Amino acid sequence: MATTKTGEPLDRATLDTILRRRLFYTPSFEIYGGVSGLYDYGPPGCALQANLIDLWRKHFVLEEDMLEVDCTMLTPHEVLKTSGHVDKFSDFMCKDPKTGEIFRADHLVEEVLEARLKGDKEARGLEAGKVEETAEEIKGAEDKKKRKKKVKDIKVVKLSDEKVQEYEEILAKIDNYDGDQLGELILKHEIHNPVTGGPLNPPIAFNLMFGTSIGPSTNMPGFLRPETAQGQFLNFSKLLEFNNLRMPFASASIGKSFRNEISPRQGLLRVREFLMAEIEHFVDPENKAHPNFKDVEHIKLKFLPKDVQEQGKTELIEKTVGEAVQSGMVDNQTLGYFLARIALFLEKIGIDQNKIRFRQHMANEMAHYATDCWDAELQTSYGWIECVGCADRSAYDLTVHAKKTNTDLNVVETLAEPKRYEAWEAEIDKKKFGPKFKKDAKAVEEALLALDQTQLEKFAEELKAGSFKINVPSLGEVELTPELLTITKQQKIEHTRSYVPNVIEPSFGIGRILYALMEHSFWTRPEDALRGVLSFPPVVAPTKALIVPLSSNPVFNPLIAELMKKMRQAGISNRVDASSATIGKRYARNDELGTPFGVTVDFQSVKDNTVTLRDRDTMKQVRGTIDEVVGAIKNVVDGVETWDDIKGRLKVFEGQELEE
Template structure:
């Protein structure tokens, strides 16, 4: 925002504005509501649409990406192959007496934070979740206070280290922390059962028979991976290239809270940038190498600290802190996008995933985190996912999801291969023979090398195959695994994937907090300093009175704004002009056009800027040109209005 208020930020004041002006509201509210589900009102819809439009232009248009729109219903087999069925889970713990459920990492984090603050009551930790859940409202509200206690320095240090490492704890480690620090139900003090995994996907049945099991997608990525071959063909087999998708995703959150920050249905925007694993440079890296970002590296977190490293993307890649140029390029582009739509750069950081929280297949992963009154919130993830996704889907479907490139010079390649004696598989394994064959042919080079060593040492290999209860045992009469040398004229490879993934609801809420302030002269006059580019409405049209002359001018100005495709609203109510502007400041409307009796004579109007309340005057055509320059061409207020005359007015009426 362009102006900092002397009045301290209060989340309650912002929430009041957002709900009263219907940016969003709990879904099914007159029926008591359902936790984690929200409806967007007119300004919320417009803001979201403008953010999506800016995202499309910033990424899809500028990067020449290929946009797809894939179905939200996903068959079980797809998400089983991707790993979501087995691993897409959070840790939950239950109060065996009341049946109340908590998300373990959030509970530990919030209790420790409350203890560090010393004067918070434990009941407050879950108050927001309780308020949103109609069933929880019915239970007895027993509040157990955490009294202000001076903690030993060593305990404070322990707590701070735990908070710094919070994202890397396993379920067992969370359970151990709960036992060690006596963390139970904050409302009753009762102990909780040890954390258990809870899969976050919404299960459904596709078709009337119920035979085809499926899920509502938890992300938009899988559709992009499954359409890789079509996208590569559409791109004339050229590499590297990127696909993009914007759409709804669903996650059955354990304990939704914090408004738009943790919901069960949300809008995502995801990019899958397919790149040669042998060359992860980026042709446009030089354009962003001098962009300075605030990094929280994994080694800093592992030491229990949160010290920020502020450096350029170029230096971060050169030092090896960021794994490669393409990953660094997208980190910079993510930062530029977030700043463009209203994020405060001082409250943005890029946190690297620690080794114990990073997926086994990922090379590197960073989260763009935004600071809010709820703490640091992950809003964008950017990961180098290696070749995992395409590889597992290719292995499961037997479809080659690869790139084939002619080699200028033939290449001699030595690699491990499994030569299978298929005639013997039928009698030995019967109907399970295809499963065993598929398991062998889907092994990676490294896995085949380990199997070859096992065969040499033991004369046989033993392994598990999904769908077969007993261990599979094979000797050299069934399969020979050895290195073979071939001359290749075509290079065939599975691309690696750099994946930036945006949670648009979380970003939107963070922007609300970053842009909200109240005028020093009157704390009841709230302002949302949304950038003109994404503001729901760009202009408030304010006729000074309802006289026929001014109504005629208002109609003409409206026609000009419509022709210029500038979203506007007219407020011709009987309220004072100050009140009319004030209530639209809450909506983030950046400009106001006042039509007065001078406008009747010379068709001139005044233009007001929301944050500073400065005004300039000029012809309607010049005013509209200034609005377009500031809103869509990135000009500052001073640059856009430099040819207009400053207009002095009395202090705005209340």
């Protein structure tokens, strides 16, 4: 069950009402009926997102000395064909043949089985006399018979212990099923259209990319990018040169991506257009140590490794990052380093540390390019939601793009000491080779160059005996004789080493992080359940301070103007609420917006230039001069001081009751 900051059950409907009413976000094209999976951010949503991105840039781009790029959202078909997205970037969907309604198969299985497990818990609670744990519809029933009738009406059914265990094991492995396996689950467990009860067609793959054409004709098909990564890979050699050929290094990109979600039903968590922040850390494949690993190896994280999931379990393993890397659970230091840095960032923006876990991808769900991948999942009222992925993409992307375009995307480094070794080498007699094979000479030569050392050694022995045969694409087997070439072992000296970098990629879904932050920050006043509060940390809060004049008396105007000017000069975003509502109501409205501080201008302010400073979460107030209060807000926003520090050095204000 999702809970608020105070431990009370989270009422998602109440939170959603506040977020929409206060214009954090709103459905796009709403007066036309809206489009599923598309949303617009209002002023507080924009400010919250901008503050989060600003903190992300400081935490990663600035602190890690990354190279930021901004690449186009339009991508030619050929690029995404090479990367594998055209063939493999798909989810599985089921269609109701009668209504035409579409469902994403894994989500449907997950939702139905979770609903059945919830019904089982309610039925068991009813049997135990725990009426308070049953569904809302059965509350208030006076006797057991009435309760049972209500339970039957809402399909609360007790499951066998074996069935409960089976469902829990399926849910633990839900991300590991392919289309055929999902189809088998749907048939076996009689999963139908949740609304009509009608049967569904077997799951089929659906590519998630938005197709388009670039230019006035259809000669250049393309897509809206599904990720920001490809632009970074294609600019790799230029970034390497910009970085003075130094390795390792990282690039970063923040921008919109697009995925044509099958059936988006989870608000901001599953949308068709979204903001991503992605890092591509290029590293030597033979040395994935990180120079700053010692700074984070002590940090404890909650891990859900793949072997636990494959057993149908979800128990978390708490380890330090150092222990996880040393044991081999996390593949390498650089991957572990970024898992820790991700956790520190999420903590900094206000994510509840009791609602975060790092889940390792299982075999079937692992991306085609990845050798290891962990998701930072955040717990919400929708369950555990992937918000950050951190993958070791190996050398896949650079390799396939280099091969497709015949472009050198290697790193060449000078060795500290020359490397001496022996190697088999084929030397062609071009005077005889060309006339022998004519137009096919190049294809035969390329086949020879593709041979590895073991094959060359074998063919050298066969050549001594008279000839050997190799397979040449488009030609088949070709026989080669001693007059055409020689294969000998040569002494080699290398002064440089050439390699294709591997890539560690942390990928952030900004919209999902924002929504999880909203849930994790939301609570209601104990004395009034209708008074919602969003306790955003001051560093990311949309507005840092509310200026509240005691009344509309014009005598306050000069002080208000002075406060606004000094706050803006200090980089503190602020708003003035001079409405006729009581001060309590004005503060309550801004508690819903997550504004951490309120500054009240009253008649005492006119006399001595002092104002009161109110803390959003505790509603406690202190008093100081305008400069002292502005400085206090600045220090808390910058992380230099806390509210307790401010309360300790400024005079506590208890004179006037400002709350309703």
